[in-house]
Amino acid sequence: MLDIKFIRENVDFVKTSTKNKGFDETVVDRLLAVDENRRKLIQETEELRAKRNKLTKNDIEEGKKLKESLKVKESELEIIEKDFNELINQIPNPALKDAPVGKNDKENVEIKKWGEIRKFDFSPKDHLELGTNLGIIDFESGAKVAGSQFYYLYGDGALLELSLTMYALEKLSKKGFLPVITPDLAKAKFYLGTGYVPKGEEAQTYTIENEDLGLIATAEVTLAGKHSDEVIPEEKLPIKYVGYSHCFRQEAGAYGKYSKGLYRVHQFSKVEMFVYCTPESSEKIHQELLAIEEEIYQELGIPYRVLDMCTGDLGAMAARKYDVEAWMPGRNDYGEITSTSNVTDYQARNLNIKYKKKDGTNEFVHMLNGTAIVMSRVPIAILENYQNEDGSIDIPQVLQKWMGKTKIEAK
RNA sequence: GGUGAGGUCGCAUAGUGGUCGAGUGCGCGCGCUUGGAGAGCGCGUAUAGCCUUUACGGUUAUCGAGAGUUCGAAUCUCUCCCUCACCGCCA
Numbered sequence: 001m002l003d004i005k006f007i008r009e010n011v012d013f014v015k016t017s018t019k020n021k022g023f024d025e026t027v028v029d030r031l032l033a034v035d036e037n038r039r040k041l042i043q044e045t046e047e048l049r050a051k052r053n054k055l056t057k058n059d060i061e062e063g064k065k066l067k068e069s070l071k072v073k074e075s076e077l078e079i080i081e082k083d084f085n086e087l088i089n090q091i092p093n094p095a096l097k098d099a100p101v102g103k104n105d106k107e108n109v110e111i112k113k114w115g116e117i118r119k120f121d122f123s124p125k126d127h128l129e130l131g132t133n134l135g136i137i138d139f140e141s142g143a144k145v146a147g148s149q150f151y152y153l154y155g156d157g158a159l160l161e162l163s164l165t166m167y168a169l170e171k172l173s174k175k176g177f178l179p180v181i182t183p184d185l186a187k188a189k190f191y192l193g194t195g196y197v198p199k200g201e202e203a204q205t206y207t208i209e210n211e212d213l214g215l216i217a218t219a220e221v222t223l224a225g226k227h228s229d230e231v232i233p234e235e236k237l238p239i240k241y242v243g244y245s246h247c248f249r250q251e252a253g254a255y256g257k258y259s260k261g262l263y264r265v266h267q268f269s270k271v272e273m274f275v276y277c278t279p280e281s282s283e284k285i286h287q288e289l290l291a292i293e294e295e296i297y298q299e300l301g302i303p304y305r306v307l308d309m310c311t312g313d314l315g316a317m318a319a320r321k322y323d324v325e326a327w328m329p330g331r332n333d334y335g336e337i338t339s340t341s342n343v344t345d346y347q348a349r350n351l352n353i354k355y356k357k358k359d360g361t362n363e364f365v366h367m368l369n370g371t372a373i374v375m376s377r378v379p380i381a382i383l384e385n386y387q388n389e390d391g392s393i394d395i396p397q398v399l400q401k402w403m404g405k406t407k408i409e410a411k
Numbered sequence: 412g413g414u415g416a417g418g419u420c421g422c423a424u425a426g427u428g429g430u431c432g433a434g435u436g437c438g439c440g441c442g443c444u445u446g447g448a449g450a451g452c453g454c455g456u457a458u459a460g461c462c463u464u465u466a467c468g469g470u471u472a473u474c475g476a477g478a479g480u481u482c483g484a485a486u487c488u489c490u491c492c493c494u495c496a497c498c499g500c501c502a
Contacts, residue, residue, distance in 0.1 A: 042461050046471045053471090055429090055482065063482025212492095231458090360440090362458085 001088050001349050004035060017094030020101050020311040024090070031087040038080045045073045092316040093346035096283070099320050102310025108323070109310065114294065115303030117327050118385060125391070126330025127383040128261035131157060133391050134410050137262070149251065149266045156408040160382070160395075161269060161375045163402030165244060168271040168296065168372040172242035175292065177273060180243045182222035185213045190225035190351075204250040219243035220369045223274035228351040232365065234358055238277035238285060242372060245270065261380065263335065268376035275368045278355065279345065282366035283320070286342040289370035290322050293338045296372060299398045302381045303327040305334055317343045326381040337377045340370030 007014050011028060018025040048070045055063050095101075100109045131137030136157025142150035153161060169179045191205050191214045207214040216222055223243045232239070247270050251259075262268075273292065277285050290306065297304045309321040318341035325334035345364035348354070354362040386394045393408040400406055 039461065042471080046461065049472090050470060052482075060482050065482090067482060 001346065002091055002093065003349065004088060007088075007091065008032065008035070014091065014094065017311075018091055020095060021092045021314060021316070022103065022312040023092050023316070027087055027090045031084070031091065034080060034083050034087060038077070038084050041073065041077045041080055045070070045077055048073060092314075093319050093344060095311045095314055095318075096320045096342070096344075099314065100308055100310040101312075103312040104310075105313045107310040108307040108313055110305050111308045111322075112294075112306040113303075114298060114305070115301070115327070117303050118329065120329065122389040124329045124384065124387060126260065127328075127380040128330075130383045130387055130391060130393065131261070131379075134393070134408060136160070136408065139261070147266070149264065151262070151265060155411070156403070156405075157379075159403055160379055160399070160408070163399045164373050164375060164378055165269065165271055166402050167399055169242060169244065171296065172271070172273065172292070172372060175240075177240040177242035180219075180223065180241045182216075182219050182226075182243050182245045184216055184246045184248070186216050186221050186225060187212050188214060190228070191216055191221050206248050206250060215248035216245060217249050218247050218270060218369075219245035219272040220274060223272070223369075224347055224351060224367060227276060227353050230353055231362055232276065232353070232355045234278065234355050237355055237365065238275050238281060241274045243272045243274055245272070258331065258335075260331075262376040263380060265376050268374060270374045271372040273340075273368075273370040273372055276353070276355075276365045277368070279363070279366050282342050282344060282368060286320060286322075286340065286368055289340045289368060290324075293324050293340060293370060293372070297324060297326065297337070300378070300382065300396045302378075302385055302396075304337070314341075317341065317346050319344045319346070326377070327385065328381055329384040329387075330380070335377060335380070337374060337381065338371035340368070342366070342368050 002014070007028065011032070015025040015028050018028060048066055052063060052066045052070065055066075100107065102108065125133075128137070128139070132139075134156070136154050138152040138154065139148075139150075141152045142148075173179050185208065188207075205214040205217055220243075222245065223241050226241075227239075246267060248267050251264050251266060258264075273289055275285055275289070294304070294306070304324050304326045307323045307325065309318070309323060314321050321339060321341045323336050324338040326337045327333075328335045344366050347367045348364040353365050353367070355365050356362055382396060383393055386396065388394065391410060395403050395406050395408060
């Protein structure tokens with residue numbers, strides 16, 4: 001959420017930024033009205049409490065009366081606080097000023113293209129056909145045992161996933177990120193509001209019955225929750241994690257050609273970068289995260305483009321976001337494989353994560369996240385871009401040491 | 412899962428209904444002392460909201476979380492969470 005003081009003092013800015021993100025800016029005025037009411041009630045309640053606190057054992061009758069009026073005020077206040085919280089959480093994080101203004105994903109700005117799109121002298125197959133023929137991907141068994149959009153990986157399919165994981169963890173580790181294996185489940189307060197809640201959609205989290213637990217949609221949830229309610233000494237910043245977890249998403253209603261095969265599945269593994277830093281450094285670190293993502297896809301030899309997400313496609317949390325999209329011959333189009341966001345202090349305020357500055361004062365940290373490698377979509381790009389006419393797959397050079405071979409072939 | 416013990420200010424501890432937002436020690440900061448350091452002495456040492464408006468100001472809330480009893484709760488009751496020990500069960 002945003003700071004109510006900031007909203008009070010920058011009403012026009014907040015309205016504009018809310019509108020630019022495609023959210024309802026009338027919320028701002030409603031919030032301010034409720035805020036005024038709320039503050040009045042706080043004063044009245046506190047006045048009553050102050051009186052009560054001054055009573056001695058000789059004033060029991062007086063105290064009984066105070067208790068009654070307090071009860072009334074407190075319940076009024078409770079209702080208004082609830083409204084207040086609902087409203088303030090509807091105001092999105094304003095986009096940074098360099099983010100392109102736009103309505104929706106059509107207006108994202110392509111800022112870079114890398115790699116040459118391969119011209120096939122045969123008709124290329126998509127990853128599903130390739131993987132099924134090679135016997136390394138099996139959606140049929142997945143559907144039988146867990147339902148549609150679940151899958152099994154066998155042999156080199158399983159090894160490819162683990163090779164990509166090791167490749168990413170080793171690379172990030174060398175860059176000063178601490179590899180972390182996080183829980184795959186988290187409490188509701190973390191998976192709601194910190195994690196993957198696409199704009200205008202319900203949270204697509206799987207939850208555990210009778211428990212305050214849900215399966216995480218991304219390690220962002222557990223890496224962000226890790227330092228909740230903490231005050232971090234400034235000298236420890238930036239904290240750089242590279243998290244590995246399974247990710248679970250219901251993906252309700254997501255079908256069709258563009259969701260084929262591994263592109264949209266209920267469970268996948270992901271290596272995710274996550275950084276806590278000072279407000280001054282977050283924009284620079286955001287560029288670094290993007291540069292790391294690019295380095296990975298250049299080393300893997302996958303043609304990609306980088307999109308600077310426009311305000312209308314940023315979602316509530318991100319102040320700036322870049323997506324990397326890989327070329328996927330199977331769809332003859334680019335498909336998203338990474339996303340890196342600078343959420344500034346928006347998450348930190350929800351999760352109460354501050355840092356202690358050298359002058360002794362506390363301030364909210366900035367938080368950033370970025371995909372290193374997602375084990376569902378990157379294999380799509382590898383299979384489809386590295387396929388040979390006979391259906392075998394050449395293994396990208398940087399993965400060969402983990403795979404222990406140079407080619408995936410049918411057994 | 413069972414039984415028992417416990418969760419108080421950075422750490423350690425005191426505190427069983429009003430004098431407790433909370434004592435003491437350590438740590439930390441500032442000052443005095445010193446040629447310098449140490450010791451010693453003095454002062455200070457949470458966070459958040461609201462008000463006045465910026466003052467060494469007032470006020471409220473916070474003693475694992477939530478609910479309750481009470482005029483009044485760190486202290487009493489209930490539920491939950493977490494930690495530790497033992498048992499059971501297992502990878």
